[in-house]
Amino acid sequence: MSGQAFSSVGVRVQVRGLRKVFDGQDVLKGIDLAVEAGEIFVIMGPSGSGKTILLKHIIGLESPDEGEILIDGEAIQSESVREKCRMAMVFQSGALLSSQTVGENVGLYLSEHRLKPRREIDRIVAEKLELVGLKGLESRYPAELSGGMKKRVAIARALAMEPQLILYDEPTSELDPLMAVTVAEEILKLKQRMQVTSIVVSHDRDLAFGIADRIAIIHQGRIIAKGTPAAIRASSDTMIQRFLTAEFTNNSRNK
Amino acid sequence: MFQNIGEILVLLWQTLQALPKTVRQRRKVFDQFFEIGIASLLMACILSLFIGGVIALQTGPVLAERGLSTYIGGLVGLSMCKELAPVMMAILIAGRIGSAMSAEIGSMRVYEEIDALRTMNIQPVDYLVLPRLVAIGCALPMLVVFSILVGWLGGALVSSTNQKIGVPFQAYFSNLREMVEPGDVFNGLIKSFVFAVVIGIVSCHQGLQTIGGPRGIGRSVTKAVVNSIVLILILDYFLTRVLLYLEI
């Protein structure tokens, strides 16, 4: 990549006693997490276990019923956090603006906040799109893309923000194995280059065990295990082993 | 519906506070403005021609029987600019543009586009509501000017061709000029501006409130249009009273 002067350093994320109730249903039942600056933290768990909701709390889209989320020690709800640190989220569905082109989507953060001149933005957009293997698709509309392509545009859009904290909601779920490897490499590279903090929600065991510094397993709104990939793999907890192998058999059946 | 009025007023207040940012959003304001104009101008003109015509048709013979047919120009002129153009155009725009606004914002809400905007620290009020409100606030009064002029013309056509009325163009317009003052037109424009704000803010609010997939979007559109029209008709009465009191 070109010689941009990256100065961003990842932020520390703390989740303390997070509880959330939707329509009388306990979705998150007291989550405690501490993600260090520059760490890649992978959250695994069956669908419906509350992973997406957890991410939305971390980035401040949902407000907790109990507990708090601190970014570098400051509550996510406070205005100053949003001014100070750039946070990006790659949504499970991509969540691209359907009325705007791919190029406009990727450059949206930079153009809307007037951070760079037009030509510079165009250059960054082209660069990020090339990175996710979508070179030259700037003028397409999201409706003209496949699910996997949308996901990659969403990743490019997050990267264009040069975030200090980046949340990925199942980033490889719709990608072919080759593209999944590219995305995994990119997550790693971001960490190495800029010490970006990454929180990745994924079912993809290859991705999880390949890139994670630490892994947490969430089940029915609770964290049931937390630790390095080696520790998780070696865990004797039958619940975790069942979960990991159950996922494995499911995966192998799908293939 | 009425429990939402507090929320709607809060949204209006937030949008007014964002007004200085209009310059930044000018491209979107222009886009919205032309969308409203192109979608509605022809329809507005046709509608107004017939509204002006039907008033002449209904009142003309009654006036003629009593020898008052010279007043037809003023009667059509006043009812068009003070009441019918603002109200009918507002209802037309609520149906055409209010529905589109709530559908568009509603689908952005449902498909997490608004969440995505918020993660980029882009405020939905600045980015979505403000340009729409400014655009409709400018476009509707301009549309009403067209509507008034075409409505007058419709009245003149009917008055001059209908044998029971038989008021020629010239007599019609000279009576209209005599009875309609600039203040009467201004009166209609004030009304239409208020209606535009109502349509814009109610539709955007409803869009932002959307939950639950395509059916939710459908419900939002219906609510936005119905609530806008109800509010317009209620406000019309009170606005008329206020404007009469102020003698504008």
Ligand SMILES: Nc1ncnc2c1ncn2[C@@H]1O[C@H](COP(=O)(O)OP(=O)(O)O)[C@@H](O)[C@H]1O
């Ligand atoms: N806006 C909402 N309203 C009510 N329930 C919700 C909402 N969002 C998520 N839920 C519920 O929360 C639970 C966890 O959802 P989610 O975090 O999306 O799961 P996943 O781990 O598959 O990402 C699900 O049971 C879902 O039904």
Ligand SMILES: [Mg+2]
């Ligand atoms: Mg999910």
